[in-house]
Amino acid sequence: MRRLKLERLGWIFMRVSGFFLIALIFTHLIVNVMQDGGVHAIDFAFVAGKLANPLWQWFDVTLLWLALIHGTNGMRVVIEDYVYRINLKRFLLGGLAVSTAVLIVLGTLVIFTLDPCPTDAAANLLPSFCTAG
Amino acid sequence: MGELGVVDSFTVTFIVRRFNPETDSEPHWQDFDVEMYSTDRVLDGLHKIKWDQDGSLSFRRSCAHGICGSDAMRINGRNRLACKTLIKDLDISKPVYVEAIKGLPLEKDLIVDMEPFFAAYREVQPFLQTSAKPKKEHLQSVEQRERFDDTTKCILCAACTTSCPVFWTDGQYFGPAAIVAAHRFIFDSRDEEAQVRLDILNSKEGVWRCRTTFNCSEACPRGIEVTKAISEVKQAAIRGVRR
Structure with a gap:
């Protein structure tokens, strides 16, 4: 039986996630900054509209997780390669893990819980489209 | 007198570290x-x-004809065997820079301590391990022999390992030469311990540290496709050995 090896798992993950990230990132770029007015059309309403759609929620959450873990693993490899002082290495790897965890939790929360028009907020704090309808 | 066969001579400046x-x-x-x-x-x-x-001036050389692998050194920034690098192939309008190979402890002039290199080599068990005891020789087809032919050419000069930027970092990585040696037996149909070597190379300092920069393939004086061999070992570590 072959044992599960973390370095091998990391290597496979980088290739598989890289493959999916190419498709996800280009879809993201085309939809956000090229179609329908391009980058100038992006505003709060555009983002809120997208995140109201479960399809885009799952699309964005997949992109977020894959990109963050892919990037973090790449940074981990750089640290493993070039930082020899063991305490500095532990500090950097720990910082990397914490920052990635925070970003993943915050990003996931935003994607799934964003409410552009909270009912108990003061009217002057809300974007114009909340009162338009 | 006829000048037939007279070879031009010129002054070459060597800058030696x-x-x-x-x-x-x-x-x-x-x-x-x-x-x-x-x-x-x-x-x-x-x-x-x-x-x-x-x-x-101190340097190693034994056979002086590209077989013993003693005189690997960094010539104009590239790992080469001094005995296989012709002056006519260098730009002699500029000085020729010669220094010891990198990543191994420098002992004197162009001589480095090769022990860490050989230690990694020994660790991958570069010898035939088989339980079969045929009366004559171990039989092998031409195709089975061809499978690992490229990696049999290694002369252990360390040009590949000391051209590898990952090996330069902390010297813990097994290095291309050790993986080439492992490849030579992993893909040998007569050998039975491929999985042992794959487990060794599946470790933290094993094949996964390779970044496919191709420095090793470029440096190899024997023309071994080192990076390709490493990739084949990676594939074997994922999917099992396909001889």
């Missing part, structure tokens, strides 16, 4: 002007320096 552990705290560069022929090799230039100009 010298280090004497007994007197120097840091290596320094020293230049030598040497009269050379276009048919000469860098090794001939080093001989002329050592024999005619400065007997203290």
